[in-house]
Amino acid sequence: MKIRKGIQLGALLSMVILSSSDMYGQQDPQYTHYMYNTTNINPGYSGTRGVLNVFGMYRTQWVGLDGAPQTANISIDTPLGDNGLSGGINYTNDRIGAMSENNFSVNLAYAVDLNDDFKLSFGLKGTANLLSVDYTKLDIYDPNDPTFGENISNKFNPNVGAGLFLYSDKAYVGVSVPNLLTTDRTTGEEGFELMRQKMHFYLTGGYVFDLNPSLKFKPAVLVKTVSGAPIQVDLTANFLIVDRFTVGAAYRWDASVSGLVGFQVNDGLFIGYSYDADTSKLSKYNSGSHEVFLRFDLFNKYNKVSTARFF
Incomplete structure (x- = not known):
């Protein structure tokens, strides 16, 4: 019975996403390890580690719920010389129900020294979004409805974003809007x-x-x-032990509690994992969410890292 309810709820979730013309809910993928995946939401973070940074992540959300979100992300960023310029690229595949989105982004950032400790980085992001919807995965009430008569394949939408990132070796604050343009997705004649x-x-x-x-x-x-949805707040507390082992906990307001672990394998490789236990009404239909990531740091000939960075 529980599995059946989960399938029904997953189908309902897909239908709500695909059929509500006034839906303004949280649409961007969410990450528990947001502190390490910052270029995905803030282009101003690009190059701030002072190295060629390669980051890969996979997240499977609400395990056991049919049609639940699955997200894969890879990003690369690096300083572009010693003049404060940095660049980066991001790729994200986000799947939920019958819908799959591929996002390709290019970031450009410029950092200035504010004093001996802090820098301020200005970032711009350009994004190409490709949306696909396979209506055959849905149990449609009226098979003759022309709205669902033809699948959507790689429907293109461009966007632009911007961000500011203020940081030192021990602290950071960032504000950003990854997608500045409001875009409507239409289908059918x-x-x-x-x-x-x-x-x-x-x-x-x-x-x-x-x-x-x-x-x-x-x-x-x-x-x-985002307009029309409650504010989402993530609070995280990590402890770094002998500069190698990371262990912590997180709370997503009215949504989940999480456990996080990480291990600095060597100077260039950091791996991590987190588990989210759902605290919402959906907890009856899923067994939690899992997230894994790898981060590679390669020294850059223009700007070698002189002190350890912990985010």
Whole structure:
């Protein structure tokens, strides 16, 4: 019975997403390890590690719920010389129900020194979105409805975004809007509105406290807001042990609690995992969410890292 209810709920979730012309909910993928995946939401983060940074992540959400979100992301960013310019690219595949989106982004950032400790980076993002919908995966009430008569294959939509990132070796604050343009997705001969992509506003912040020579405390916060949906707040508390092992917990307001672990394999490779336990009404129909990532740091000939960075 539980499995059957999960399938029904997954189908209902897909139908709501695909058939509501006035839906303004949270649309961007969510990440528990947002503090390491910052270029995806803020182009101003590009190049701030001072190295060639390669990041890969996979997230499967609400395991056991039919049609639940699955997200894969890879990003690369690096300084472009020693003049403050940096660049990067992002690719994200986000699947939910009958819908699949591929996002390709290019980031450009410029950082200036504010004082001996802090820098401010200005970033711009250009994005190409390709949307596909396979209506055969849905149990459609009226098979003759022309709205669902033809699948959508790689429907193209461009967008632009911007962000600011203020940082030092121990602290950071970022504000960003990854998609500044509101875009309508239509399908069918009559231009049925499939969905509307709204602006998402992000605020991120974090700090590294040295508790003793072998232990650091790394709190972080992410606030996301979009018109028509409640504000989403993520609070995270990580502890870094002997600069190698990371263990922590997180709370997503009215949504989930999480456990996070990470391991610095060597100077260039960091791996991590998190598990989210759902605290919403959907907890009856899923067994939680999993997220894994790899981060590679390669020294850049223009700007070698002189001090450790912890975010």
